[in-house]
Amino acid sequence: MMILFPEIDRKKTKKKVHELLSTYRSLLRIAGEKNVPKITASYVFEVNQNTNNPIQRAETIIDRKRLAANELTKITNAMNQLDRYDRQLLYDKYMDRQFTTNIALYMTYHMSESKFYRELDKAMIRFAESYESGQLLIEK
Secondary structure, eight states: OSSSSSSSSSHHHHHHHHHHTTTTHHHHHOOOOOGOOEEEETEEEEEOOOHHHHHHHHOHHHHHHHHHHHHHHHHHHHHHOOOOEEEHHHHHIIOOSOOHHHHHHHHHOOOHHHHHHHHHHHHHHHHHHGGGGGGTBOOO
16 A cells, blocks of 8 residues: 655655756756746746757757756646745746855845755755655655
């Protein structure tokens, strides 16, 4: 019998989320501008589904681009399942084109350092639950 809510190894799960979201900016560059999600004022991500890409010569470029676009879609879908606060926190930390330090982030959010990390940890766990139906969750 499968347990719906198994005990989660929070540390390993957050590490997996961090590893995935840390690749976000690279995925954007690989996927190309046409696949970059637009972010609305309420941090809702919208994927551009334009498939009129010119034919590339090297299949590896096409495959890499397609894989990056697919991964962006998975991340976008997971982000859109989160509430606005979690989306904004994760966006500012991992996705904004202007890389910002954690110190600048918790000052921007008017939080103590410890509160910022607690809030970020919660957002990361919620993202792990949302990504591909919990694919990033690591059980104890």
